[in-house]
Amino acid sequence: MAAPMRVLVRRAIRLSLRNVSVGSVSAAGRSSCGSAASCCRCFSEAAGDRNTHFGFETVPEAEKAKRVYQVFENVAQKYDIMNDAMSLGIHRLWKDMLLHVMHPQPGARLLDVAGGTGDIAFRFLDYIQSQQERQRRREAMSSQTPSWQDISSSYSTEDGEGDRESSAVVCDINKEMLKVGKQKADNMGISAGLSWVVGDAEELPFDDDQFDIYTIAFGIRNVTHIDQALQEALRVLKPGGRFMCLEFSKVTNPVLARLYDAYSFQVIPVLGEVIAGDWKSYQYLVESIRKFPDQEEFKLMMEDAGFYCVQYYNLTGGVVALHSGFKL
Numbered sequence: 342m343a344a345p346m347r348v349l350v351r352r353a354i355r356l357s358l359r360n361v362s363v364g365s366v367s368a369a370g371r372s373s374c375g376s377a378a379s380c381c382r383c384f385s386e387a388a389g390d391r392n393t394h395f396g397f398e399t400v401p402e403a404e405k406a407k408r409v410y411q412v413f414e415n416v417a418q419k420y421d422i423m424n425d426a427m428s429l430g431i432h433r434l435w436k437d438m439l440l441h442v443m444h445p446q447p448g449a450r451l452l453d454v455a456g457g458t459g460d461i462a463f464r465f466l467d468y469i470q471s472q473q474e475r476q477r478r479r480e481a482m483s484s485q486t487p488s489w490q491d492i493s494s495s496y497s498t499e500d501g502e503g504d505r506e507s508s509a510v511v512c513d514i515n516k517e518m519l520k521v522g523k524q525k526a527d528n529m530g531i532s533a534g535l536s537w538v539v540g541d542a543e544e545l546p547f548d549d550d551q552f553d554i555y556t557i558a559f560g561i562r563n564v565t566h567i568d569q570a571l572q573e574a575l576r577v578l579k580p581g582g583r584f585m586c587l588e589f590s591k592v593t594n595p596v597l598a599r600l601y602d603a604y605s606f607q608v609i610p611v612l613g614e615v616i617a618g619d620w621k622s623y624q625y626l627v628e629s630i631r632k633f634p635d636q637e638e639f640k641l642m643m644e645d646a647g648f649y650c651v652q653y654y655n656l657t658g659g660v661v662a663l664h665s666g667f668k669l
């Protein structure tokens with residue numbers, strides 16, 4: 342089927358499924374938006390006017406995406422500074438950890454959804470470059486005393502992994518965030534293998550089976566239909582491809598959880614006001630974290646969507662979780 346036709350058919354199926362599943366709760370007791378069974382979307386809807394949450398507020402589904410858009414349009418210019426200030430730079434370690442676990446090889450194609458100002462894509466290209474340099478050094482060393490493997494591989498380099506070009510696509514719904522990202526890339530002199538695409542995680546503008554790795558860092562919490570975004574991730578990944586999600590999760594230690602709550606609700610909005618002149622967006626940030634499914638719930642959502650070998654790693658005591666799963 343031609344690509345535009347496929348998109349139309351998928352959209353029609355999706356719309357009909359959404360109408361059928363109004364108010365449904367899965368066997369695991371979770372609603373289709375991924376929140377716990379008490380989700381407002383599934384229990385307070387009236388006559389097709391479905392509600393969801395925007396932080397602690399209940400809003401019509403159609404309004405959430407607009408409100409989220411406004412938040413990131415407002416914070417885009419101060420986004421990177423705010424992240425360093427709020428986390429004392431710790432968000433960089435979480436993002437480094439994502440790359441460490443991913444361990445991408447030359448030739449890999451990455452799609453970074455909700456990629457914002459490009460932090461994950463930059464790290465990906467940097468990681469690949471250092472892998473290639475390491476490979477070249479290894480080759481230089483072994484050319485002095487070649488083993489039989491070196492000799493045999495020197496006869497079959499044409500489709501070798503190192504010859505395929507790696508690429509990273511940053512996809513985000515918000516043009517302002519992408520604009521800041523592109524400026525950063527220009528300043529850093531990064532352009533090879535990098536592209537920027539405006540697109541919605543719920544309806545990705547890519548064909549099926551395109552990417553080796555799909556990442557979404559601190560993005561999925563903002564998406565209205567998380568189940569839909571997971572379906573799209575599965576669709577665009579190649580068979581064998583990997584889905585990786587970095588997101589705020591549940592702090593497991595009760596003492597740390599209280600400190601974490603105090604910091605989140607008493608300090609973060611104040612920093613938002615002082616640095617970005619925007620209390621409300623940072624109040625939304627901490628509230629949206631509390632509404633997001635915990636580690637086990639999100640793992641189940643990934644499995645429901647069709648991912649295999651789903652596992653997660655807690656970072657900083659569960660402040661953040663890194664979920665990983667594969668398309669078979």
Ligand SMILES: COc1cc(O)cc(C/C=C(\C)CC/C=C(\C)CC/C=C(\C)CC/C=C(\C)CC/C=C(\C)CC/C=C(\C)CC/C=C(\C)CC/C=C(\C)CC/C=C(\C)CCC=C(C)C)c1O
Nearest residue numbers: 423424427428432559597600601603604622626657658660
């Ligand atoms: C609008 O939407 C958004 C806007 C954005 O700019 C970003 C995002 C998405 C987020 C990222 C890309 C990641 C970077 C952003 C953050 C980490 C901000 C979110 C912050 C939290 C949810 C709070 C927890 C943060 C951490 C545990 C990271 C580490 C932070 C610290 C260690 C800072 C601690 C600060 C101090 C000790 C000095 C200042 C403290 C005070 C004035 C008093 C209050 C202090 C406490 C009550 C103690 C602090 C205790 C903790 C932070 C608990 C630690 C807990 C554990 C280790 C489990 C976006 O969507």
Ligand SMILES: C[S@@+](CC[C@H](N)C(=O)[O-])C[C@H]1O[C@@H](n2cnc3c(N)ncnc32)[C@H](O)[C@@H]1O
Nearest residue numbers: 413455456457514515518541542558559560563
């Ligand atoms: C907290 S930022 C994360 C940016 C980046 N991944 C990082 O780790 O710094 C969340 C991003 O999600 C994007 N976003 C929200 N809803 C989206 C959607 N439905 N589709 C694509 N991007 C979305 C926002 O525009 C914003 O850039």
